[in-house]
Amino acid sequence: MGTREQIVDAANRLFYEQGFESTSFAAIAEAVGISRGNFYYHFKTKDEILQAVIEARLASTRKMLDAWADASADPLDRVRRFVGIVITNRGDIENYGCPVGTLTNELAKLGHPARAHAVGVFELFRTWLREQFEELGCETESDDIAMHVLAFSQGTAMLSNAFQDGDFVYREVDRIDTWLSGRLASRPSTDGAR
């Protein structure tokens, strides 16, 4: 990994664990173990690093969504991989919350111009989920269902972070799973032909 990638990687982690505002330029340089001079060669401002971090998150999210799509031909199975993130990442979530939601909210509070760019990560998830529900025959309601599943992930992450209660996370995953099964059983395509 090149120096630039190491900086972005360290900043990505620090922004998640400590927040964007409270992570200093110096802390990132220290985490990478490089001189100020070398650091400034790659990035002049913290906002430039933020932009690179958001780009990296967009790229890794696209990669993850593509991998989930490739891993199963069944869109419901793919959606379950998304739902399962709150279990897979529960350690980090208990400590720091959801990286997508918390950065977006911090940038909103800061009135930061990169806010819309950061919301792009949510948009990737939303679009991908919508596509799965379209494939499942949910038609015009696909986007509403996608947003509800996203809301599940955010609500679960926020309370998991506040209460650090693993059982709660499993209960919410079961609940959204049951809700999805019910929602899909009543979709237009199953009312008609079958």
Place this chain on the structure above:
Amino acid sequence: MGTREQIVDAANRLFYEQGFESTSFAAIAEAVGISRGNFYYHFKTKDEILQAVIEARLASTRKMLDAWADASADPLDRVRRFVGIVITNRGDIENYGCPVGTLTNELAKLGHPARAHAVGVFELFRTWLREQFEELGCETESDDIAMHVLAFSQGTAMLSNAFQDGDFVYREVDRIDTWLSGRLASRPSTDGAR
């Protein structure tokens, strides 16, 4: 309102709108329009102000929950008042998210010792909701249902803040309302005696 209360009030607002970390001592003094000397007479550190802000939020939350309890004899009607917050406060939520969840998460990321104190506001809501569901006959499941309703509020607030989509908030409120009706229809007390 005395000077101390004015400081706490201004800090409460600024911590919500800008975040705790990015709100300076000086910004709070400026918002209140008092001298540094007068300010230091009341608070020596930002952490002292934070403690007072959390106390104020605990007190105002208790007052609001008591008022909701007094306003209706029907626990489901009381719960609907909680659910309705995401509509009542949707302007602020679109701009800044939920004040309870976002402060709790920021303090978690900062590793701040006041984190548990801030979670106390969530605990007030959780306990109050649980009591309503106990009164509705949900017995041992009352706390699970309370947590699910809290998760609804947090998920809705986070996505409302990200996408600033008012229709989404109304849809989620309808959805949790339908879910609650279904959940209450299947509670133990209605399976038995009736």
